[in-house]
Amino acid sequence: MSQALAFPTRGQEDFRYADLAALEPLWPVAQQRIVLAAGERGAEAVIHTGSEAVARDIVIELGAGASFALHLLNAGQGYGRFAVQVTLGEGAEFTLGAAQLAGSGQVLEVVTQVTHAGRDAVSRQVVRSVAGGKGTVNYLGKVRVEPGADGTDGEQSVRAMLLDRSATANNRPELEIYADDVKCAHGCAVGELDANALFYMAQRGLPPEEAKKLMLQAFVAQAFVGADQEEVLLEAALAALGKLV
Amino acid sequence: MLTIENLHATVAEKPILRGLSLSLGAGEVHAIMGPNGAGKSTLGYTLGGRPGYEVTGGSVTFMGQDLLELEPHERAAAGLFLGFQYPVEIPGVSFVQFLRESLNAQRKSRGEEPLSGGEFLKLAREKAALLKMDMDMLKRPVNLGFSGGEKKRAEMVQMGILDPKLAILDETDSGLDIDALRIVGEGINAVMRRPDKAVLLITHYQRLLDYVKPDFVHVLAGGRIVRTGGPELALELEERGYEAVAA
Numbered sequence: 001m002s003q004a005l006a007f008p009t010r011g012q013e014d015f016r017y018a019d020l021a022a023l024e025p026l027w028p029v030a031q032q033r034i035v036l037a038a039g040e041r042g043a044e045a046v047i048h049t050g051s052e053a054v055a056r057d058i059v060i061e062l063g064a065g066a067s068f069a070l071h072l073l074n075a076g077q078g079y080g081r082f083a084v085q086v087t088l089g090e091g092a093e094f095t096l097g098a099a100q101l102a103g104s105g106q107v108l109e110v111v112t113q114v115t116h117a118g119r120d121a122v123s124r125q126v127v128r129s130v131a132g133g134k135g136t137v138n139y140l141g142k143v144r145v146e147p148g149a150d151g152t153d154g155e156q157s158v159r160a161m162l163l164d165r166s167a168t169a170n171n172r173p174e175l176e177i178y179a180d181d182v183k184c185a186h187g188c189a190v191g192e193l194d195a196n197a198l199f200y201m202a203q204r205g206l207p208p209e210e211a212k213k214l215m216l217q218a219f220v221a222q223a224f225v226g227a228d229q230e231e232v233l234l235e236a237a238l239a240a241l242g243k244l245v
Numbered sequence: 246m247l248t249i250e251n252l253h254a255t256v257a258e259k260p261i262l263r264g265l266s267l268s269l270g271a272g273e274v275h276a277i278m279g280p281n282g283a284g285k286s287t288l289g290y291t292l293g294g295r296p297g298y299e300v301t302g303g304s305v306t307f308m309g310q311d312l313l314e315l316e317p318h319e320r321a322a323a324g325l326f327l328g329f330q331y332p333v334e335i336p337g338v339s340f341v342q343f344l345r346e347s348l349n350a351q352r353k354s355r356g357e358e359p360l361s362g363g364e365f366l367k368l369a370r371e372k373a374a375l376l377k378m379d380m381d382m383l384k385r386p387v388n389l390g391f392s393g394g395e396k397k398r399a400e401m402v403q404m405g406i407l408d409p410k411l412a413i414l415d416e417t418d419s420g421l422d423i424d425a426l427r428i429v430g431e432g433i434n435a436v437m438r439r440p441d442k443a444v445l446l447i448t449h450y451q452r453l454l455d456y457v458k459p460d461f462v463h464v465l466a467g468g469r470i471v472r473t474g475g476p477e478l479a480l481e482l483e484e485r486g487y488e489a490v491a492a
Contacts, residue, residue, distance in 0.1 A: 199295050200333040201343070202317035203326075204407065205351035211318075214346065218337025218386075 014083070017138045017170045019053075019107035022079035026055040029083075033059045036066035038089070043069040045229040046082070047236045053078035059085045062092035064118060069094075071227040072110065075101040075240035080108040090118030096125040097223040099233075101240045102167070104133025112141040116179075120151035125158070128223040129171075130216055132163035132244050142174040143184060150181035158188045161219055163212070163244070212245045213238070246271045246308060246443045247411055253302035254291045261287040263468035264303070269411070269443045276446040276454055276479060279465035280487040285447045286330060288465070289415040293327040294320050308410060321347075322354040324410030326403075328417045332396040335387035340399065341369065343387050344406050351407065372405030376432045393420030401432040412437050413445045418453035430456025451483040466491040 005028050008015040015023075036042050040063070048054050054076060062068055066089065074080045086094050100108040108131075114123045129137035143154040160169035173186040193215055201211035217238055224233045247269040254262040261284045269275050279285050291298045292305065294317035305312040312320060335343065349359040360368065373380050376398050388396050397417055404412055414433070418426055434457060437444045446457060454462075454476065462478040463470045464487065471491050472478065482490050 194333070194335075195296065196333045197335050199293075199317060200329065201335070201347070203293050203321055203329075204344070204347040204403065205318050205321035205354075206343075206347050207318045207350060208316075210346060210350060214338050214343065215335065218335070221337060 014111050014140055016140075017107070017136065018081060018109065019079040022053045022107070023055055023081065026053060029055045029057045031057045031059050033061070034068065035061045036063055036068055038063035039065045041067050043071075043228050045071045045227060045233055047073045047233065048076045048080055049073065049236055049240050051077040053080070055079070055081040055083075057083045060087070060094070062086065062088050062094060062121075064090040065092060067093035067095075069227065070096050071224055071229065071233055072096070072098040073101075073233055073236050073240070074098065074108045074110065075237065076108075077103070077106070079106070081111070082109070083111045084113075086112070086114045086123070088114070088116050088118065088121035088123060090120060092118065092121045094121075094123045095226075096123075096127070097225070097227055098125075098127045098139075099220040099223040099237055100127070100129040100137045101220070101237070101244050102129070102131040102135030102137045103244050104135055107136045107138070109138035109140070111138075114141070114143045114154065116143070116145045116149040116152040116154065119149055120153075121149065122153045123155065125156045126223050126225075127156075127158045127171075128220050129160040129169060130163065130220065130241075130244065131160065131167035131169055134166045134168075136168040136170070138170040140170070140172045140174075142176060143186075145175075145177040145179045145182050145184070147178040149179045152179060152182045152184065154182075154184040156186040156188075158186070159219070160190045161216065162190065162192055209245050213241050216241050216245065247312075247445075248306045249292075249303070250305075251303040252288075252291070252300065252305060254287060255299050255301055256287060256297060260301070261468055262291065265465070265469045266303075267463065267470060269445060271443055272440045273461065274438070274444045274446065274457060274459045275461045275463060276448060276459040277463050277465050277470075278448060278479060278482055278487075279491070283465045284468045285465055286415055289327055289413045289447055292320075292325065292413055293317060318350065319354070321407070321409075322351040326407055326409035326412045328397075328400045328404060328412060328414035330416040330419065332388045332391075332400055334389045336389055338387050339385060340383040340387050340403075341366070344369065344383075344403060348407055369402075369406055372402050372436075375405055375435055376402045377428050378402055394422060394425045397421055397429060398425060398432075401429055401436070405432065405436045408436070410441065411443050411445070413447065415447045416449065417446070418448055418450060426452060427456060429453075433457050451479045454479050464491050
């Protein structure tokens with residue numbers, strides 16, 4: 001998964017759905033390292049809503065009992081790729097809450113590899129993606145539980161909402177487990193906005209765009225529950241939704 | 246207020262309404278009764294403009310406008326409220342937010358000023374009290390985790406807040422226990438029994454009509470009105486059944 005200097009090909013799993021033409025000028029991507037010693041806590045919120053293409057490669061190492069929460073709004077107008085590699089020590093906790101909002105012709109993706117290296121670590125990933133027009137949203141996420149990492153609790157909740165039949169979502173939650181006593185849950189769904197709800201809302205007077213925005217806002221908000229900067233993230237997401245709907 | 250002439254409508258290319266005509270004047274309460282499959286709910290959805298309910302003939306005039314030309318949200322802003330038989334759950338969106346945005350969208354399209362948060366809450370509290378609904382329930386996501394009866398009561402609270410000219414209430418009485426039926430009936434009277442408003446009650450049973458006294462009762466069968474009478478017609482239906490009365 002580490003982004004080698006050689007430019008990737010589509011044959012590499014983690015780049016299967018990437019916009020390689022947009023990635024090329026950004027290559028090689030510099031790694032950003034976040035290292036937390038035992039017992040430390042940290043959080044970061046990343047909001048990308050600009051017009052330029054972006055590729056980030058974030059490596060997070062969590063010592064015993066450390067915890068880190070990464071919240072991400074991937075909603076720029078160009079290509080947006082966020083690769084996140086996390087290694088959890090004993091009893092560490094990692095939270096990822098990511099929302100992606102892709103309009104026509106855009107590719108947005110979150111690619112994660114979360115390694116439970118010690119016992120009793122917890123990882124929670126909540127990814128909510130919305131794609132309209134010919135937009136594409138991807139989530140490729142692997143949870144790896146190393147031998148001896150018993151008591152692991154790993155969760156991936158991945159949902160995508162397609163606003164048009166021309167939009168695409170590629171969601172691939174993956175588990176690789178080498179320990180025995182492990183709790184790993186993953187849920188993955190791709191759907192459309194509920195037509196019954198849209199009519200119900202229209203019947204009460206909401207124009208279709210407003211109704212869609214309200215429902216999508218609620219959908220995206222699931223990724224930001226509990227974030228330090230929840231309000232800021234929601235506000236930025238709402239502004240980006242306005243452009244999408 | 247509402248004039249339906251020779252309305253034909255299909256659902257999935259199947260004709261359901263076949264030449265339905267009906268006229269409601271201001272200040273009137275009409276009840277439509279009829280057996281399962283007669284087209285009662287289709288009438289409500291067609292008037293509300295639900296996608297998939299296609300009008301293939303006839304006309305509907307509402308307050309002087311061609312109703313069928315309007316989008317569903319425009320029909321709402323024009324003063325049409327449809328009480329759903331099965332109110333829809335909307336996760337993550339609170340009643341308060343949903344209704345305030347809905348009401349303000351209606352007001353905006355009528356050229357009225359939006360209500361502030363405080364003004365809206367005052368209005369919502371007043372209408373919730375009318376239907377004996379705890380205001381805290383309106384802070385919860387729309388209809389989520391509500392019992393059947395609570396959903397119907399919430400529909401009536403919404404009707405109170407939105408203050409429509411015409412309410413089409415599709416089996417609002419189903420799923421209600423006796424106390425809730427009385428509360429809902431009184432709520433309908435309080436909100437809609439006005440000289441400038443009208444109600445179309447779609448129901449299977451006479452019991453709601455004990456509380457909301459209709460001026461006219463219509464029997465819908467085979468996609469058209471086959472009989473019209475006064476309140477006594479509902480009692481006759483209850484006694485003798487649709488088959489005998491509609492034949």
